[in-house]
Amino acid sequence: MKALEGPLWRALLVFRIAALGYAAVLMIGNFQHYHWPLGGWLVLSVMSAWTVVSSLAYARPERRGWPLLTADLAVTAGCLLATRWIVQPDGLGVGAPTLPMAWVASPVVAWAISGGRRRGAIAALLMSGADVIVRAGFSQATVNGPVLMLLAGVGIGHIARLAIDAEARLQRATELEAATRERERLARGIHDSVLQVLALLQRRGAELGGEAAELGRLAGEQEATLRALVSSSGPAPAAMRRRPAPPASQSSGRRSFRLPASLSRSPSTSSSAARAASPARPVASRGISSRGASSSRGPGSRGAAASTDPQPDLVDLRTLLDGHAAAGVSVAAPATEVLLPAPVAAEVAAAVAAAVDNVRLHAGPGAKAWLLIEELDDTVTVTIRDNGPGIPDGRLTEAEHAGRLGLAQSIRGRIRDLGGTTTITSSPTTGTEIELHVPR
CATH class of the missing domain: 1.10.287 (Helix Hairpins)
Incomplete structure (x- = not known):
């Protein structure tokens, strides 16, 4: 909450020092005409000493309380009131400069930064009252100083409060974004x-x-x-509090549920599990290899790459995506390794698995899928294309509202969190194409 206040206090320090220098220049030029010249130099010494003391005090956030603010206002008002006995009274009544000059605005600015418009206005009115006493009343020539102080107190106080409020909103937005990202990460895991x-x-x-x-x-x-x-x-729906399904071995006046043998021996619950069970196969040594369900490659096809292990924290993306070929997906990949950091490669592989699952679930039993891996200097692109009926207009939005998180979180969310982009192109005649662009 103090990050944006710091520059304002530093700006006050610069203003106070600059105003002190301006007051010193005026005194050097005018002290011969003062009623008591020595008093002018004494006031300038007090102003210099208080500039040092107040600047050091305001530099510590814990000291920016009422004692320091009150002392700042009192010392400045005392230096302003002393002008009446040092400068010629006749000149003050017609607009002659006071000893502190613009330096009197320093406590007004300090009050405005610490408390906003109202506190700045209060300090400006108090200093204006002291200025009226020094000049023995208002006139067209003497009203400018109080008006400028009032405008400074209100304006700077408003700006300071806006900055502090903006920082608070930014902090809340950052926390909300972090919570949302964590929720989306958990949602992806639950969906998959x-x-x-x-x-x-x-x-x-x-x-x-x-x-x-x-x-x-x-x-x-x-x-x-x-x-x-x-x-x-929002909070958990009421349905989440309903009685869970009875376990297979529980009996409560009705026949217990037992998982049928055909269900317990069913195929893998998702193509992701099937791919995890299938061993990764080596990749062809040259060119782009097109691999369908019946493709196979020998262990020696990698050539020299087999003798050089990649860095421990890097993973060849081809080995994570190669298992899709066993499930009837044509896979095309570069001949050389496509190295990515292990966490990044795992997220890309999970997004591709979700896309391939969507093809099997929504493209129809006779649909085919093609997977292409492309590598540039700063980007890795994975394209998943099918020849299904495409995605109807508005279907993605409806699915997201209905809690279908495949594209929204399992694919788009993962790639977005990696700093990449997802492009989806679909039509009834050409099917659906999903491009995943991930920076390296």
Whole structure:
């Protein structure tokens, strides 16, 4: 909260020193005409000493309280009032400069920075009262000083309060953004694991019927509730507090649910799990290799690259994406390693896995997919393209509102957090193409 106040206090220090120098120049030029010249030099000495003391005191935030503010105002007002006995009274009544001159605005500025418009206006009125006493009343020639002090107190106080409020809002926005990013990260993990399992249970339960259908229905309810929870920032929906599905071994006056053997031996809950189970295969040594479900490469195809291990914190992105070829996706990659930091490569691989899952779920049973890895000096681009029916207009927004986080979080959110961009192109005739651009 003090980061923006610091420059204001430093600006006050500069103003106080500059105003002191201006007052000294005027005194050097006019002290011969003073009623008491020695008094003028004494006041200038007090002003110089207080400039040093107040500047050192205001430099410590814990000292910027009422004792220092009051002392600052009192010392400055005393130097201003002393002008009446030092400078010729006749000259003061017609606008002759006082001893402190612009230096009298220093406590006004200090009060404005510390308390805003109202406190600055109060200090300006008090100093204006002292100026009226020195000049023995208001006149057209003497009103300028009080008016300028009042404008300075109100204006600087307003600016100081705006700066402090802006910093507070920025702090709250930063905290909210951090919380939102963490929530999105958790939502991506839930989408890629728990929600996929619940969706599988719902589908398989409906296919098997009987007790499995009831289990699938409960899984579907929990999936919908969990999607609503991770896609909103409010409290947990009331459905989250309902009684959970009874475990397989629990009996409560009704027949217990048991996971059918066909369901327990079902295929992997997602293509991500299938890819994790399949071993990574080496990459071709030259050119761009197109690999479908039946592609294979020998262990010696890497050539010299096999004898040089990459840096410990770098991962070849090709090895993480190569498993998609085993699931019927044509993969094309450079012959050389595409090295990325391990956390970055893992996030890119997870985003690609979510995109490939969407192809299988939404592009239709006969759809094909192609995966292309491209490498530039400062960017790695992964393109996932299919020949499905495309994405209808407005469907992405509807899916995000319904808690379907595949594109919104699992793909776009991951790439955005890496500092990259996601481009989605879709049409009914050419299918959907997703480009993931990640900086290196």
